[in-house]
Amino acid sequence: MSRSFDAIIIGAGQAGPSLAGRFSAAGKTVAMVERKHVGGTCVNTGCMPTKTLVASAYAAHVARRAADYGVSLGGTVGVDMKKIWARKQKVTMDARTGLESWLGGMPGCSLIRGHARFTSPHEVEVNGERLEAPGIFLNVGGRAHVPDMPGLAEIDYLTNTSIVELGSLPRHLVVIGGSYIALEFAQMYRRFGSEVTVIERGARLASREDEDVSAAIRDILEKEGIAVRVGVDDIRFARRGEEALVTLAGNEEIVGSHVLVAVGRVPNTDDLGLDRAGVATDKRGFILVDDQLRTNVDGVWALGDCNGRGAFTHTSYNDYEIAAANIFDNDPRRVSDRITAYALYIDPPLGRIGQTEDEVRRSGVKALIGTRPMTRVGRAVEKGETQGFMKVIVDAGSHAILGAAILGVGGDEVIHGMLDGMYAHAPSGVIQRAVHIHPTVSELVPTMIGEMKPLV
Template sequence: MTQRFEAVIIGTGQAGPALAARLSGAGMKIAVVERGRFGGTCVNTGCIPTKTLVASAYAAHLARRGEEYGVMTGGPVTVDMKKVKARKDQISQRSSGNVEKWVRGQANCTVYQGHARFESAHTVRVGDALLEAERIFINVGGRALVPPMPGLDHVPYFTNSTMMDVDFLPEHLIVVGGSYIGLEFGQMYRRFGSKVTIVERGPRLIHREDEDVSQAVRDILEAEGIDVQLDSNCLSARRDGSNVVVGLDCSNGAREAAGTHLLLAVGRVPNTDDLGLEKAGVETDAHGYIKVDEHLRTNVPGVWAMGDCNGRGAFTHTAYNDYEIIAANLLDNDPRKVSDRIPAYALFVDPPLGRVGMTLNEAKQSGRKLLVGTRPMTRVGRAVEKGESLGFMKVIVDADTKRILGASILGVTGDEVVHSLLDVMYANAPYTTISRAMHIHPTVTELVPTLLQDLHPLE
């Protein structure tokens, strides 16, 4: 028997539950479908659990440095990985439980647990139930990419998801992937006490960033004893007794990295391959991402795609913004669109990298006349006082319009500091709006006006 609703939401990641609350609040009869744990990647295997682990790793790192601050720990610092995992599990499970309670508590909302598949443009089957609705919202997220790497089918490996089950300390962790996920896990486990090798196919880490940022992050990681192997462009894997050996290139006398455990952190793919999208006529691109317009509408009227599965952003905050755009257009007569947002994200190594807008390379390619300001964190009083003065600040300004084009803040609280620049960018105000502001001392943010007062033409 067909169950009829005014809206069906598939998936409970960052966008789905919030949209369910808005639609329910508007009096609609809705259905929410979830095949696994409520809350999606962020709550269960992404932001919340990994940043909880990062916090434990930071505590261990700071404890080992205690003598620098005049604090004696009384002996070697050790890490109890079972307690680390238990803390992570408690925080993650609480968040997932809160999302489930929120969704189930919505008025006029029926929750179906199971895998959803389209049977037509406006019908979805979940087990024995057939759900029909004029509006269907897809919020199915993504999963770790397992690359076509020779020998990989003969060795054990972890992804960012399965690493959440680890309650022991790997003796030597090999991380394949020198971008955000790989670097965060690499530094984290080095601080827990593992030997760590990071393997990257390209000539530098986090290739989407400017070269100075990539090099500074590499320097930070190598200073902590992490082995970074670049230009590893012919990867393979094999067993050697109890070890895993990763081949790094295919030349004579090829380089290899041997370790006890392997983590793959080479990207993600959308969870769209088993939704029956072809029966609904919903178009995807070559990588499986659902094609959407500026309002997150698919090519099929009445079907939207939100979050990681639409390829318009791979972050929790972009997914939530997707919900805001859909709700504004559908319920508020407020014509918001994807192109309104400014790129912003962070790399949560320590110190963190906060990034907004264009990189310097992108700004150069735009053909604009540029002003650039930089300041090392060694010239930021708060960073020096905290004993955390690694990194630098960089800001890029359009010389003609005086608008801020982008910024990279690699340093203590850089993931928070960068928002002062982002807000000025959203206000479409000149950089002088913040360069003339008076900030509180002693903070890291107080040096943002100083940074902007020392801009120089790019030569």
């Protein structure tokens, strides 16, 4: 038994439902195949649940600082993890059911639950049924990478997927990894009341950032009582009763009630039967695509985290926009048009765009750099949130913005003014002459640009 469609989309993550909507609006038939939850990582185990938890942690943190603002609270500030979990779950379920309703109302769209595997370049099998289409779009996302570490299999470790289902408060959360997922959960659970230790193999936290940004991130976390170990190249695990014994190089022992493994992600491409379709991958399993997201097999595209061209919800959605523009709009949009942009959602958040200072130095381009500590940003002072700093790097000749970082209150939002300037190919002087609203964090960006000096 087989069914034919104009398109098959495998994976109902960020790019999938919107692309299905375009096919439906064009009067085409489309099969949306999802083996687990509609919404993918973002809705179910990523952005939405984690940022909901971050918001609860922030509320607890501000409540504990109430006296700093002249506010008196009766008694000790505590957290109710069951209510926090329920709030998170409602946000996730509202988003998931909304997407399911949207897909269910699309003319010509069939939502099929099951695991799709290729049987040929334009045919997949789901639940014993053959589906065929001239266009197949892989949007299968990724999952937590769990490395082969001595003794890890002996303990009940957590990943980003299982920790968001944790409805209790760890006594001591040991976080393996020092990048974005790891640090967000570390600060979150410290603010909930757990003892937290972060263990990172590399020389510093958030290693893809400049050293000054990494150092500032570590300082923020350590000031909240998070223990940090970096440069740890030997990590071993063993069960100690109901808890986990983590032994580091030098025989330092840490006993944790819970262990979170957050050391990167791998694509969900190992069980799709890609070899039967002839779809090429790199050595890490990411599907190889061209600048318009086409694979080496005609009529097969790869969108989102599984193609290795971006690891964020916003890049996945942009993948949908690129594919849709090329297929439906005769608009040759490309991945290479995209400017690097992302955020780290510790508090205060980091907003990052373009190149780092290190990357600009290595390029040999003559550049200007401007910095400003958040202690010299009036809005941050007024809010009592002065940790971090802002930094912008500009081409010394053209004055094009090359990159920027804002680690500070509102940094994830403020950074977009400069990002929009980069997309508009506007020289930094345009932003410098802009009249921003007072009092805001954004109003100090023109001031910072006006104080730039040569990058040496």
